[in-house]
Amino acid sequence: MTAPSRGPHPEPPAEAEGAEPEATADHPAAGPAAPGETPATAGDTPREAEAEAETAADGVREDPAPEAAGPAGETAGDASPDSAPETSDRAEDPAGSGSSTGPGGAPEGAAPAVGDGAAEQGAAEQEAGRLSEAQAELAAQRELRARIAQRKAERSGPVAAGEGLSGSAAELLAAVRAVERGEKSGGAFYPPTASAPRPAEPAPPRITGPRPAPEAATAGPAVAPEAVAAVRAVLARGRAPEESAPAVAEALGERADAVLREDPWRLLSVPGIRPEQADSFAQALLAGDCGPGDPRRVAALIVRELERAALRGDTAVPSSVILAELAGRAVPDPEEALGQAVADGVVLAFATGPAEPAQATENTKDTEDTEDTVAEDGAEHPGSDEEALPGPVLLALDRYALAEESLADGLARLARSGPDARWESVAEPTELTRALAVHGLVVHTGGEAARAEPAGLAGAARSLGLTAVVAVHSEQAARALDPAAVTVASLLAGTAGPGRDEDGAWALDLLVVLDAPKLGVEAAAVLVESLPDGARLVLGGDPGQLGPAGAGDVFADLLASGTCPRIASRVPDPGPIGELVSGIGVGELNEVAAPGKEVVIVPVRDAGEAVHRAVQLVADSIPRAIGVPADRTQVITVAHGGSAGTRALNTALKARLNPGPGRFGGYDPGDRVAYTPAPGRTLPGTVVSADAAGLRLDCEGTAVTVAKDRIGATLRHGWALTAHQAAALRWPAAVVVLPGDAVDALSRPWVYTAFGRAERHLSVVHGAAAALPRAVTTIPGAPRTTRLRTLLTALLSPSGSPRA
Structure with missing residues (x-):
């Protein structure tokens, strides 16, 4: 469809003192954040911003905790903003306060999801006393991984990967496998070598043994109080905050105290712990009998970096990234240390593709970018006959x-x-x-x-x-x-x-x-x-x-591999919202006709005004003008932190829609909540009541009880969500808040997902200036580094399988 033509831009009328600003499609409120405002994405890279910490997040935080001398426990909290934004009882009608046209020339702000920034994993037992879905699901996945590991151990060599490689890349892969078998030292695969192509290995046999039945899985018992007490004693000995003991015991298990005494850097596996804190703890616990090149420290740093990458969606990381991390952490010989970690089985190494011509890297910004590109396409790029460089090596945790x-x-x-x-x-x-x-x-x-x-x-x-x-x-x-x-x-x-x-x-x-x-x-x-x-x-x-909010990009990898038929639907999404979203999907931000006020743009000058307008839309304007009640309207914003993040918005929306003292762990009956029973899953719900067993919720008709000690890890208020949390859900009305202090986190997938959550009405509270059209047209989203595409191509392409 073509966008309607637009006439000259009239001058906006002057506003009376204290009057609500008039919103029109031709005159959006532009603007970056006011001086002194803290960006919602401070401390996050764009790729980290795209990772929702519905997974356990130790490094991807929208509100990073300040560096501290103490080694443990100082994680970014979920505290409310210093003061709730002022709200008003005065109604703001979409018919009058915003344009009824689409954002083709007006809205210029939207933003991609930023990491949730809190450890949101684990599940509470449900009322019936049986295992929760999340516990059974995670247990089934653990059984599957254990079974695959057993299959790998029974084979004479490691899991087959990279069939079809040749030249130096095949030699690199052979060297990696030799390291895993103990035939060579861990650094053997780093020097470039040349050899004849390795004969293709047979594909690994399909697992024929019994598959695990998730319903038969059992969840592990809660950490015993005596285990927490033992951990507290070890933390005290290492001069670490003792209040971290429950989190440490939960992360490391019943023998957490013995684990820490043997390897103090295992503290880094606890969400929120930084390397400086773990180093301080280790120095105190080991009385200085350790150094920056300690193999235990190296292993912990490598695992931490790979886990952080998994939060961004990567299942593997180029070796150059890990080497740079080790060098930045003062490891004396990063290459030797990494090689030893590979030899010890801390991390698995894979060659990803054929060698690339040297000139292909001449204009590359940095080595990491080059390796990310090769890891994505796994293809041989044409070039000159100059000397070839070895293909990149990807490092991965065994689980992924x-x-x-x-x-x-x-x-x-x-x-x-x-x-x-x-x-x-x-x-x-x-x-x-x-x-x-x-x-x-x-x-x-x-x-x-x-x-x-x-x-x-x-x-x-x-x-x-x-x-x-x-x-x-x-x-x-x-x-x-x-x-x-x-x-x-x-x-x-x-x-x-x-x-x-x-x-x-x-x-x-x-x-x-x-x-x-x-x-x-x-x-x-x-x-x-x-x-x-x-x-x-x-x-x-x-x-x-x-x-997905976690490691991997299965759907995109399968599409990119072209190894199976792809049937593309010809059915368009209906109405102005469908037309708007369809255009965004192909990189076009079109102006759409919305005679029934299906799309409304509400310009704002700063984040405080964005919160104020969002509350008015949900509480007054949309119910009155559109007929959608407040409990069927969803607010979607960029991040949890920041001046207009979910915390600030939920604080203001609760004060307006369901005020109360929060006597049940910060919640009251009637509060809308976002329940995260397992990493990557968010269920919208409502608080029903609370008793000794915990907080009782109604999640889409299913009764759920959240134990007291799991409320902080699995619950947030849910009037406002991030786009990752809202994905795969839809509401009759949606209010998308695009604050000016979150423009760095914008991407086309975020805008596409957020705008598409509305069925009948979409209000865009827009303060991101030109960031919205720029994101839609030029920022397709950060690619994830995975191996699935290469594996599928190697397994299926030679067989003549149909390609898209």
């Missing part, structure tokens, strides 16, 4: 490396499934059913309206006498699509979906997973490994959405 290996094996197994003539008998064939008749793995792409197409496959399968399951990421989406649909979490936990056969595989013929861009690599590996031979898998989603 093994999950990617298992996932690649499983996807290849499904993709190699032969034709299934039963799908040719569908009464009304579609592109999807025709693809399923030939291929076992199919990708479907499209917007919100297109979700009905893959969801409809379940009915077609049942008409053929096949067993089919549709899995989505929220109860809300499940109810809207199919009464028989289940959530991915409940499917993994075994509380919904089909039973399992004697091998532990699900007894089904078709699995359709919607909102597939939210799948992280570990959850995807469990899903795929649980599918029986011959089953069909359809992954559906919108490639313009934000990626």
Whole structure:
């Protein structure tokens, strides 16, 4: 569609003292943050900003804690802003306070999700006393990883990776494997070497043993008080804050005190601990009998950096990044130290592709950028005949490396499934059913309206006498699509979906997973490994959405590999909001006609005014002018911290919509909350009551009890969410807040995701000046460094599999 023409810009009328500013599409309030304001993304890189800390975050924080001499416990808190923004009872009508046209020439601000900045993991026991979905899901993933590790140990060599490599890259990979087998020293793979291409290794056999049944998993017991007391004694001996003892015991387990005495730097595995703090603790505990090159310190620093990368979505990191980190931490010989860590099994090393010509790096900004590029495409770039440089080496933690290996094996197994003539008998064939008749793995792409197409496959399968399951990421989406649909979490936990056969595989013929861009690599590996031979898998989603809040980028990697058919929907999203979002998806910020005030722009000058306007819209204007009540309107902003982050907005919205003393751990009955039972999952809910067992919530019709000691880690107020938290959910009305102090965090996927959460009405509280159109047109989002694309290409391309 083309945007309507625009006439001359009239001069805005002068405003009376204290009057509300008039908002028009032609005159958005521009503006960076006022002097002295703290940016919401201070301390975060753009890639860290894109990682939602619904995962445990020790380094990605929107409100970084000040450096401190003490070694433990000083993490960034969730304290409210110094003062709640002033609110007003005066109504602000979208019809009069904002433009009813789209943001084509007016709104110029939106922002991508920044890290949540708090450790939000673990789950409370539900009322029935059975395991929570999150506990069962995590236990199932642990069992899968243990089983894969056992398979690797039973093989004569490490897990096969990188088939099809040649030249120096193949030699590098061979050297890595020799290091893992103990045949060479850990530094053997760093010097460039040349040799004949290594013969292709056979693909690893598929796991044929019984698969784990998540419903049979058991959660570990809570840390005993005596274990916490023992940790407290060790912390006191190392002159560390003793109040950190519960967190340390939870992170390191029942033997945490013995672990710390043996390796003080294991303190770095506790969320929020910084290297300087761990060094101080180690010096005190070991009485100076250690140095910067201590292998235990090196191992902890490497693991910490890789875990931080996982929060940004990376499953692997170029070796140059780790070497730079070690050098910056005063490790005497970073290359030797890293080689020893590889030899000791602290980290796995992988060569990612063929050598690149030397001239390809002449104009590269830095080595890390070059290696990130190669890691993404894994392809050989043309160049001159100058001497070739060795391909980059990627380093990965075993949990992510093994999950990617298992996932690649499983996807290849499904993709190699032969034709299934039963799908040719569908009464009304579609592109999807025709693809399923030939291929076992199919990708479907499209917007919100297109979700009905893959969801409809379940009915077609049942008409053929096949067993089919549709899995989505929220109860809300499940109810809207199919009464028989289940959530991915409940499917993994075994509380919904089909039973399992004697091998532990699900007894089904078709699995359709919607909102597939939210799948992280570990959850995807469990899903795929649980599918029986011959089953069909359809992954559906919108490639313009934000990626998962955790390690991996499964949907994007599968699309980029081109190793399975891709069916693109031709169904557009309806209405002005659909037109606006569709344009954003292709990098265009169009002005749209909104006769029913479906899209409204509310310019603001600073973050304080943004909070004030957002509260008025939710409490007064949208209910009165649009007819959507406050409890069906969702506020979406860039970060948790900052002058207009979720904390500031939730403080103001609670004061207006449900004032109370917060007598139950900061919450009152009637409060809207965001419950995070497991990393990467956010469930909207409402506080019902509280008792000795904990805080009782209603989460989309499901009763949940959050234990007292888990409230701080799993709950936030939920009137305002980040875009990562809101992904895969929709509300009748959404208010997207774009403060001027968050413009550095903007990207096209963030804008696309945030604007697309509204069904009937979208208000954009806009104070980001030109950052919005710049983000939409020029910032496609930071790529993630993963190995899945390369693995899939190596496994499937030689077999002649269909490519997109």
